[in-house]
Amino acid sequence: MPELPEVETIANGVHARARGQQVLSVWFSRYPQPFLTRPARMARALTGLSIQQVRRIGKHIVVDLGAGKNPSSPSIQWIVHLGMTGRLLYCEATAPVATHTHARLELDSGHELRFVDARRFGRLDLIDLSCEPSFSGPGTEPLTIDSVAFAALFHGRRTPIKSALLNQSLLHGVGNIYADESLFHAGIRPLRHASSLTRAELERLRLSLQKVLRAAIALGGSSVSDYVDANGIRGFFQLEHCVYLRTGKPCRLCGSPIQRILVAARGTHYCNKCQK
DNA sequence: CATTTCACCTGGTGGC
DNA sequence: TGCCACCAGGTGAAAT
Numbered sequence: 001m002p003e004l005p006e007v008e009t010i011a012n013g014v015h016a017r018a019r020g021q022q023v024l025s026v027w028f029s030r031y032p033q034p035f036l037t038r039p040a041r042m043a044r045a046l047t048g049l050s051i052q053q054v055r056r057i058g059k060h061i062v063v064d065l066g067a068g069k070n071p072s073s074p075s076i077q078w079i080v081h082l083g084m085t086g087r088l089l090y091c092e093a094t095a096p097v098a099t100h101t102h103a104r105l106e107l108d109s110g111h112e113l114r115f116v117d118a119r120r121f122g123r124l125d126l127i128d129l130s131c132e133p134s135f136s137g138p139g140t141e142p143l144t145i146d147s148v149a150f151a152a153l154f155h156g157r158r159t160p161i162k163s164a165l166l167n168q169s170l171l172h173g174v175g176n177i178y179a180d181e182s183l184f185h186a187g188i189r190p191l192r193h194a195s196s197l198t199r200a201e202l203e204r205l206r207l208s209l210q211k212v213l214r215a216a217i218a219l220g221g222s223s224v225s226d227y228v229d230a231n232g233i234r235g236f237f238q239l240e241h242c243v244y245l246r247t248g249k250p251c252r253l254c255g256s257p258i259q260r261i262l263v264a265a266r267g268t269h270y271c272n273k274c275q276k
Numbered sequence: 277c278a279t280t281t282c283a284c285c286t287g288g289t290g291g292c
Numbered sequence: 293t294g295c296c297a298c299c300a301g302g303t304g305a306a307a308t
Binding site for chain 3: 002059081082083175176225265267
Binding site for chain 1: 278279280281282284285286287288
């Protein structure tokens with residue numbers, strides 16, 4: 001599932017290849033689920049504008065579009081959330097169209113930007129910058145948050161720390177994989193109440209989370225189900241996972257079997273010996 | 277308000 | 293081989 005490192009990889013890939021290109025035409029599938037903004041309105045707004053910048057905010061891909069090709073004064077933002085199985089692909093316009101393709105943006109270079117999503121948990125939205133503020137995401141960026149702000153997020157929260165990490169209105173971009181992996185590296189059990197963490201544990205968690213996210217970005221993300229980047233290339237960070245989907249396998253640090261429990265209705269993996 | 281639960285989806289898996 | 297029940301999980305709405 002695409003989380004911060006996967007979304008960042010995709011956004012960077014699309015930026016590198018699609019920046020400066022004009023949208024010639026737009027096609028959307030008939031399914032209503034992926035569209036927060038009505039498809040006809042979204043197509044009308046996108047057509048004719050140029051892609052100025054593509055970046056990640058939380059788990060969202062933000063595409064700035066405007067009349068000029070340079071990254072200045074965009075007039076709209078196209079917001080892509082990949083959900084569970086979403087892909088944003090940059091390909092030849094003549095490439096075969098995969099099943100579950102929900103959006104095709106024809107670009108002036110003969111390429112297309114395609115949104116493909118089998119499970120339809122993804123969402124497409126439009127922000128009109130002439131009357132709406134620029135997209136800022138639901139929470140705080142985990143990669144740049146400082147220790148004081150990080151600790152403040154969890155102060156007084158009775159919920160398990162794993163649940164708090166998944167709460168996008170606190171930190172945005174962290175999902176099931178990186179919540180489990182960062183808790184392992186910090187040596188903290190997922191069911192601990194967020195408010196019970198000491199200052200030292202919170203700081204260990206922040207540093208572990210940032211380290212894991214940066215390492216995953218460097219390896220192009222984790223390909224556990226069907227994640228691929230904008231060019232259809234798989235990531236490699238799944239090879240570095242210590243706990244996620246390693247139920248029963250030996251802990252990489254101590255050798256004891258990795259446990260699996262449910263937290264917030266999500267499969268949660270941890271080492272009973274290394275995490276306290 | 278904080279927190280938990282559930283519905284939304286379909287491909288993949290495992291049992292028979 | 294084929295059929296089918298079941299599960300995964302990001303998010304937001306509904307329930308507690």
